[in-house]
Amino acid sequence: MKTRLVVLISGNGSNLQAILDACKSGELDAVVVSVISNKADAYGLVRAKNAGVDAIHFAKLENETRQEYDTRLADYASACLPDFIILAGWMRILTFAFLNHFPNRVINIHPALPNTFPGTHAIERAYEAHQRGEITQTGVMIHLVPDEGVDDGPLLATQEINFIQNESLEDFESRVHQVEHELLVNTLKKIIKEKQ
Ligand code: GAR
Numbered sequence: 001m002k003t004r005l006v007v008l009i010s011g012n013g014s015n016l017q018a019i020l021d022a023c024k025s026g027e028l029d030a031v032v033v034s035v036i037s038n039k040a041d042a043y044g045l046v047r048a049k050n051a052g053v054d055a056i057h058f059a060k061l062e063n064e065t066r067q068e069y070d071t072r073l074a075d076y077a078s079a080c081l082p083d084f085i086i087l088a089g090w091m092r093i094l095t096f097a098f099l100n101h102f103p104n105r106v107i108n109i110h111p112a113l114p115n116t117f118p119g120t121h122a123i124e125r126a127y128e129a130h131q132r133g134e135i136t137q138t139g140v141m142i143h144l145v146p147d148e149g150v151d152d153g154p155l156l157a158t159q160e161i162n163f164i165q166n167e168s169l170e171d172f173e174s175r176v177h178q179v180e181h182e183l184l185v186n187t188l189k190k191i192i193k194e195k196q
Contacts, residue, residue, distance in 0.1 A: 003030040003192045006082040008090035009037050013044020015088035015109055018181035020051045029192055034080045038092050070097035091120060095148055106145040109184050111176050113139040118151040123176050130163045137162045140180050142187045157187040
């Protein structure tokens, strides 16, 4: 049986695309059963629809608390019977109201090394730190999400990335994304094999 993935996104969805492509080519023995975005205009929703995958803008209701939203989100995701939930550019902290439903099954990708640049704009912040001479390398990490910590949890994979002299932010960003896409697919491949 194919491994069932629910992918949570907030934006462009290039990591989602890497997963969709790897599922289609058979590189991943998995199927994306649902794509959920907290943003209405996330381009990842278009990518999902283009791939024929169920996709939804899961909007926060007026006056809804974070716990209530996360409970509703967990109910929606549970109904998809996922083996794993992948946070592929999901830019919203998940509380235990969600996480308790999927112990050891929520996986996050973050474009920085462990304990560096948590939160948003990690790539830009690493680039700027390098410009100031503070760091010589950055990287990408993939980890389990056990709690409400931001971009923190048991590591599944890391990949270091060296800076290149005089590289533009744009070129650096696309190099980081390329590393992300490969590392994400390879890590999922490993996890899926271990599960089988
Ligand atoms: C990716 O770089 C991902 O690692 C990052 O958001 C980007 C989403 O790009 N996630 C975080 O920063 C989590 N804190 P994408 O929508 O093109 O996959």
